[in-house]
Amino acid sequence: AQSVTQPDIHITVSEGASLELRCNYSYGATPYLFWYVQSPGQGLQLLLKYFSGDTLVQGIKGFEAEFKRSQSSFNLRKPSVHWSDAAEYFCASPPPSVTYKYIFGTGTRLKVLA
């Protein structure tokens, strides 16, 4: 079955440190990939998306993600984390056959230490 996997349930980093959140997908064709962030008590906000073209994608709030076909990955990165980045992060992708039906990863909860 098609899937989106986020291997890390929780990640803790110190403020100012770099961050990488992992996402793997299982589709054969070039996928459409999204990263969303959810702050406590809020809905999901789109950080960035990849459809095609340049494999390094820039998003909002200083985030970027790199699509690597060879590794079936779309990892989210930020060079210097701020305390306000503490939230839950979701990777998502619609399978080729059902384009409106996003498959979400289980999420990675980020904790930022002062």
Next chain:
Amino acid sequence: ETGVTQTPRHLVMGMTNKKSLKCEQHLGHNAMYWYKQSAKKPLELMFVYSLEERVENNSVPSRFSPECPNSSHLFLHLHTLQPEDSALYLCASSRQEAYNEQFFGPGTRLTVL
């Protein structure tokens, strides 16, 4: 107002009650979605409406009944719920075309006693 709004933000109901969740989008989108978000579980797609027609009903129990009277409004009618239905219910909208990003509302935190 802009974006996707949901009311109420919090709801506590007994198992015999009937209530409705409301979602409104001000983005000119023509597809709307209901998701259920439970602790320690992936986001679950419940219903999808495209151009006001239901295109997905993801094996959701009949105690959840969606309604989409127009492309800007989406309701989720609730009746005789179970405690395990307690969750955050998220509404989202998008343009109908494939692969468009979905815009989410803040959710309704539902507690069933």
